Amino acid sequence: MADSELPTRPKPETNEAAAPAAEGAESKSASKNALKKAAKDKAKAEKAAARAAQEKAQAAAQDANDTAKDLYGPIPETEDVIPTTRFSEFSDDSYEKEVTVVARVDNARVQSAKLAFLMLRQQGQKVQAVIAAAEPISRQMIKYTGGLNVNSIVQVTGIVKKPEVPISSATLSHLELHIRKVYMISEAAQQLPMQVKDAERPPPETTDEGAQVDAEGAPIVTLKTRLDNRVLDLQTETSQAITQISSGVAELFTEYMIKSGSRWIFTPKLVGAATEGGSNVFEVKYFKRSGYLAQSPQLYKQMCIAGDMESVFEVAPVFRAEDSNTHRHLTEFVGLDFEKTFHAHYHEVLDFAEDLLVFILTQLKERYGAQIANIQKSYPKAGDFKLPKDGKALRLNYMDGLALLKEAGVDMSEQERFENDFTTAMEKQLGQIIRDKYDTDFYVLDKFPMSVRPFYTKADPKDPRFSNSYDFFMRGEEIMSGAQRIHNIDELEASMRSKGLDPTQEGFEDYLNAFRQGCPPHAGGGLGLNRIVMFFLGLPNVRLASLFPRDPQRLRP
Missing domain, CATH: 2.40.50.140 (Nucleic acid-binding proteins)
Structure with missing residues (x-):
């Protein structure tokens, strides 16, 4: 049979009609599921609403039965002033x-x-x-x-x-x-970065910032943690007392200066040239040129004396760009500065400065006894600062201090050649020697070598190797540097040249002009408030005596 005569097979049916039917079934199933889910969600929501309503009703019932509901909770809004007791x-x-x-x-x-x-x-x-x-x-x-x-x-x-x-x-x-x-x-957060009660204990002496606990297992808060969270740290009884002592030092300094007839001045902290300490200044952008943060008000104090003010003082920040990470150095601290004229001899001003410090230290003990006692719980040395029993500061010459150290076996060859000032270790050792020998923690060294003093310091007319300058010490560490200043323009320019400075350098013009117009003999000094507080209270670190300390590693908070 020919192919054309073979019976034809029916063609398989296509799914063109079945596909829409399947899609419709799936759609109906999805719709059914969506309805079930919606119904389930609705039932769930109704149950949640019913539960919330029940809880609200229960809370309302509790509130209705709470006899003290108006006695606690958020503070009521009122315009009435309620007297409070401290x-x-x-x-x-x-x-x-x-x-x-x-x-x-x-x-x-x-x-x-x-x-x-x-x-x-x-x-x-x-x-x-x-x-x-x-x-x-x-x-x-x-x-x-x-x-x-x-x-x-x-x-x-x-x-x-x-x-x-x-x-x-x-x-x-x-x-x-x-x-x-x-x-x-x-309301405070539930989790605080540190507990105030833990910060009430002294920070550890070690610099290890790892987790530390005391003998009873309670956390010891490190100095870094305390300073990073300074607001919490300030809430401790000890920190509160330290800040009161700091305030007291500034108040007593100001009180003494004003009663002496001195004038309170306010000198610039932005200056146009680094005129005092070479590279140890902070440079800042000042519009289209550079400016600098003042290292001290020294030059301005002298200009005020040349302006016939006779006696001036200032309480203000001082900036030092020194990369010193020691227990007593800060890059910003509070300076207590003064400058005075004298009639015959610079010791008139030195006598005044000694009486000033004795007044401050004596009055701190008398007026802040309770605060000192509180600090003493954490820092036992706070109450043992020894003042001169006769009310007069112990005054020794630089060479006297050198002799005491040499007698104790310290190598003083560099100091005898006037090549270097006393080191910190020497100062501390001398402080202990003087405490043992003279029963005082406050003393003065006079007549420092000219080689270790600034250009504006007056040389001793009797022996130009030495200067009419002095340092004040507490517990063997320096808190003030001062001197008679050169008031003669020719002598001042010669001294600058001897120190390697150029009188024609930018920044000196206005200062030197003040002396060209005539200036009376004068002397003064600059005290570090934070160091006074630190050494008076026997604190281990000056940062504890600074509200928000600044050092080479810290620029916050």
Whole structure:
């Protein structure tokens, strides 16, 4: 049979009709699933809404039953001024009286459903507060109070009571506050970078910044951590006291200077040329040219004397671009500077400066005894600074100090050749020798070699190898450098040339012109406030005596 005669097979059916049918089935299934999911989600949402409504109703019911609901929580908005009491104002007359205080939460704990404790802190001082369930105080209020975040600022109203047993953990151990109201003013975060209570212990002497604990396993906060979190560190009782002492030094210096008839001046901290210390200055961009941060007000003080002011002083920042990472060096510190005219001899000014320092140190002990005692808990040397018993500073010549060190076996050959000043180690050793021999931590060295003093220092007319200059020391470390200044223009320019300086150098013109117009004999000095605080209190590091210290490694906070 020919191919053409073979019976034809039916062609397979195509899926053109089946495909739409399958797609429709899938679509119906997806739609069904979506409806089921929507129904499920709706049921879930309804259950959540019902649960929320139930919880809200329960909360409302609890609030309705909370007899103390208006006595705690966020501070109510009011225009009324509520008188508050400071911890320092508490006295025996405060017992059984209602007071309101604003303080930080140093610690909070729930003792039971009916009892909670707060330790309140105000500028380092601590007072215990207690809250107990008794009409109208509720359990909800107790739970809230015991759960307050540490370091939060709260307003607490309560009755001052005398505890049966003094509270050893509180600064004011002889009283406690029985809470009637507690309101949140500013809530602290739950996690703090360090605890204030841990920063109340002295930082370790080692420079190891790793995790450290004391004998009882409590964290020891390193100096770096404390300075990185300085705001928290400042809240400790010790830091509060140190800042009060710092304020006291500036206040006493100013008080003495003003009473002496001296004039308070304010000199520029931006200068156009590095005129005092060569490369040890900070250069800053000043519009289209360079400027510098002033190393001291020295030249301006002298210009004021040439301007017939007779006696001037300043309290201001001083900048030193010295890469010194020691315990006593900062790149920015507070300078206490003064300059005075004299009639016959520069010792008139030296006498004045000695009396000034004795006044400051004596008055610190008299006016800040409580603060010194608080600091002494952390730094035992704070209370043992020895002042001259006769009220007069011990004054020795440079060569006297050299002889004492040589007698103690120290190699002083370089100092005898006037090639170098005393090293820090020599200064400390001399300080200990003088403390043992003369029973004082404050003394003065006069007549330093001319080779180690600045160009504006007056040479000793009797022996030009030496100068009419002096340094003040506390605990064997320098706190002030001063001298008689050259007031004759020819002598001043000659001294500059001998030190390798060019009188025609930019920046000296205005200064030198002041002496060309006539200037009276004068002397003065510059004190470091931070060092005075450090050595008076026996602190191990000057950074502890600086509010926000700056050194070669630190430019924050």
